[in-house]
Amino acid sequence: MAQLIPITTPTRVFEDRTQTIYAAADVPNSQMMVTSSEDRMVRLWDVETGEVLKQMKGHTGDVMGLAVSRNGQMIATGDENGELIAWLANTGEPLTNAVKAHGSAVRSLDFSPDDAFVVTASSARNDQTVKFWNTKTWEQSKYYACGSTVHCVRYARSGVPMLAIATDQDIQVYIGEALQTKFKSHSHATLSLAWSPDRTRLLSGGDDLDPTIREWDTSSWTQVGDPWTGHTYKVNSISVHFSGTYAVSASNDNTVRLWQLSDKQTIAIFQHAASVVCAAFSADGTHILSGGYDKRVAVWAAPKGTLAVAVAAVVDASKELVSTVNFCLSKSSLSHLVFFFNQQGRKLCRTVSRVYFNTTSAKGNVPLNHKFAISSCVFRIKNLLSRNQHCR
Structure with missing residues (x-):
């Protein structure tokens, strides 16, 4: 049984005093963090001083999803009205006007490993698609019809593009252009996904009816071991440390859990005052960012020695x-x-x-x-x- 790390307070807190934080991410190769919230705003922060460097305006609804490019140069955001906007990461200036990407809320986005495309997903029941946007022209290049409500899209970070799509019914995996597999993952909807750095494992998080994390072997697409238990409400977000040794998850049970991948045990629990929507490791792996309905982004120290x-x-x-x-x-x-x-x-x-x-x-x-x-x-x-x- 793993021993809990006694981490009780964040090292830093960024307050967005009136609005829910839907997403937060570190900007690689910088001292900046980007957040999106329900006041239609995207904010660029200096993580050293806590200063808001830029309030990025342009969305017409709650900004529910964001992604940062692998090279740290672009930010893509999606809102409840189905609009997509791209931004320059270093200045917060828009690269595009609002693009009508879907008929309803864009809750999940991700950049391809080479940053050539952004993939978007809508949670609308009458949409059920993921769409691909060329990051040179910001025009749609293709789409996949998924046959069910889509909750999350995630690319493996390197190599031949491997895209995982989480829906109400299953997980669908594309390698390049080809559908590799689709399989039933949780007893109900799959809400969140994360790849291991070496692409040999995929983690998935379930909804309130199955608030577990499950680990999948990508060579056979079979479940590895028992479900990871601990959360009592839906798992909104999962992130894997780039060393492949730890994972973090965010839940509506007001907690972020830090998991040790070697034995699938919780080794730390970070407490929020309300549901936690997002959790991710910083780009350098030294901290964990988490945010949600308590209107703040908390920064927690990751365990030392996470990279071997x-x-x-x-x-x-x-x-x-x-x-x-x-x-x-x-x-x-x-x-x-x-x-x-x-x-x-x-x-x-x-x-x-x-x-x-x-x-x-x-x-x-x-x-x-x-x-x-x-x-x-x-x-x-x-x-x-x-x-x-x-x-x-």
């Missing part, structure tokens, strides 16, 4: 023993790099050929120049050093 990676590096023209590794944690242009040093302190290289995330399942490869800040590294000597002690 093994690195196989290429050092051109060098046959020296690697003695130390330095990680760049800043959100500057040099972030997401690993620096290797020899025993005399001379820098050997600053990039790696491959990173293996230590997850609960198969290890997945991550390309050069990581998409997230790197905080620690674990070496396996037999993989790192050859007999004459140079990096492979």
Whole structure:
């Protein structure tokens, strides 16, 4: 049984004193956070000072969904009237006018792994579609008819596009353009989804009739183990830490739960004063953001040591023993790099050929120049050093 981490208070709280917070997300490679709320407003915050940098106006209804592009340059938001707006993340200025995307509320959006498309989903019973929008032209490129009310859309973060769609009836998974599978996931509606970083697992959250989280093996699309229990009302949101070691979930039971993926146990419970609509890890993995009907975004410290990676590096023209590794944690242009040093302190290289995330399942490869800040590294000597002690 996992031991609960005694976290009782957030490290920071952002107040939106009069309005429900529907969504919150960290903006990668910046000191900013973006939120959407029921006052038709999208807000860009400085996470260090708590200052609202920009109130982004343009929606005609409650702003119920938002997504930030993988490169941190764009924000997409959707409202209760079915409108979609794209924004520049660094300034909060609109990239588009309001686009009529659906006939009713857009509750879920996501960017494709290459940021070429935004996919939107409407919760309207007379819609039942997901639509794809070209991020160059912001015109619709295609749509999928899902046959049931759609609650959530989520792309796996890298590789060949894998899109999961959660509906009242099932989960549908597309790989590229092809429908890979559809399967019954919960006893009633599936409301939330999250992929593991290595794409080998998909997590799903159920509604009030089945407020569990279920884990799915993406090689067979079968359930892994028993449902994760703890929430007493619907699971509105799930997010997986980029190390693959933890997940967070938000619920109408006024709590955010932090789960340890190795044993599927709750290790921390974060309390809100009302239903929690959204919860997500910050881009650098050091904090958890959560928001909801208590009209605030709370920032909680993520457990230390959440990243464990093994690195196989290429050092051109060098046959020296690697003695130390330095990680760049800043959100500057040099972030997401690993620096290797020899025993005399001379820098050997600053990039790696491959990173293996230590997850609960198969290890997945991550390309050069990581998409997230790197905080620690674990070496396996037999993989790192050859007999004459140079990096492979």
